[in-house]
Amino acid sequence: MEMMVGISVFLYFMGLLSFCLNRKHMLLMLLSLEFIVVSLFLGLYVYLCVYSWEFYFLMVFLTISVCEGALGLSVLVLLMRTYGNDYMESFNLLW
Structure with a gap:
C-alpha cells in the first residue's frame, strides 16, 4: 500500500507541475486539473481501502x-x- 500512496503523491505533483508549465492554454490547464483530481481520487481510494471505511x-x-x-x-x-x-x-479582463 505504501507504493500506491507514493504513486498517488507522485501523480499529484506531476499534475501540479503540468498545471504550472501549461499556463498558456486554458484547455491544457483544465486537463491538468482533471489529472490532479484523478490522482487525488486514487489517493483517497487507497486511504479508504487501508482503513476499511465506506466508499x-x-x-x-x-x-x-x-x-x-x-x-x-x-x-x-x-x-x-x-x-x-x-x-x-x-x-483582457480589465476592460
Whole structure:
C-alpha cells in the first residue's frame, strides 16, 4: 500500500507541475486539473481501502469533480465564443 500512496503523491505533483508549465492554454490547464483530481481520487481510494471505511465519500468526491469539469468546459466554451481562442494572453479582463 505504501507504493500506491507514493504513486498517488507522485501523480499529484506531476499534475501540479503540468498545471504550472501549461499556463498558456486554458484547455491544457483544465486537463491538468482533471489529472490532479484523478490522482487525488486514487489517493483517497487507497486511504479508504487501508482503513476499511465506506466508499460513499468517493461517490461524493466524483460527483463534485464531474461538476468542476463541466463548469470548466462551459467557461472554456464561453471564452472560445467571446475571444476566438484559448490563449490566456489574449484575455483582457480589465476592460
